[in-house]
Amino acid sequence: MTEKIEGAISERSPLTEAEKSFVHKIAEHYHITDGMEWERGYVIGWMIISFPAKQSANEIAKVLDIPREPVDWIADLLTPPGVYTREEIPGTDDYYITLNDGAWPNAVEHSFRRIPEFHAAVQHGIEVLKDQPEERTERLRRMEELYGVISRKLEGVFDVFEEHRNKTAAV
Incomplete structure (x- = not known):
């Protein structure tokens, strides 16, 4: 065996x-x-x-x-x-x-489009804990930085993908 x-x-x-x-x-x-x-x-x-x-x-x-x-x-x-x-x-x-066939890109897009919403929830957490010691909010602040960058980078990505999909479908 x-x-x-x-x-x-x-x-x-x-x-x-x-x-x-x-x-x-x-x-x-x-x-x-x-x-x-x-x-x-x-x-x-x-x-x-x-x-x-x-x-x-x-x-x-x-x-x-x-x-x-x-x-x-x-x-x-x-x-x-x-x-x-x-x-x-x-x-x-x-x-x-x-x-x-078309579901995988749609599922990924759905998940990624929700990142700004998660970023907003993390920002809300920072506001809620604004008077708390830094040791308590440190992880939350790192998450906010990461999701903030990702959210900004994602702006327009799905418009570009949709444009690409439309061009390749027309060919």
Whole structure:
């Protein structure tokens, strides 16, 4: 029996080495940035390149050679915001999921557009705690600086993206 190396896709997976490489890179991104378990990241990576796009949870688990739990976890996480659509398979505990082509940019945009709102909430916290000792507000002030910079940098980004999307759609 081959020992599973953290972050490595099983040798039993029928994916090509190139596909494994891509799926691994996506999983690695989420593992490093969000602390996501590798197998959950594999699901995201595979669903970006799977063919056909509509895959059953059992098929995904089989092709990635992982338990079904990470597939269910990702489906539960990404179906409500519309990144995936989920279709139950009658008479089974299985279901299909499909990555919605336009949903990923929309989900990211939705999340990023809320950063100025979070910045405003942090600014409110500074106002609420204005008479408190610096030791108590230090973390809040660092957050305000970061989210203030991000908010200013994001101004107009989505207008540029929309313009780009419109130009490429017209071609």
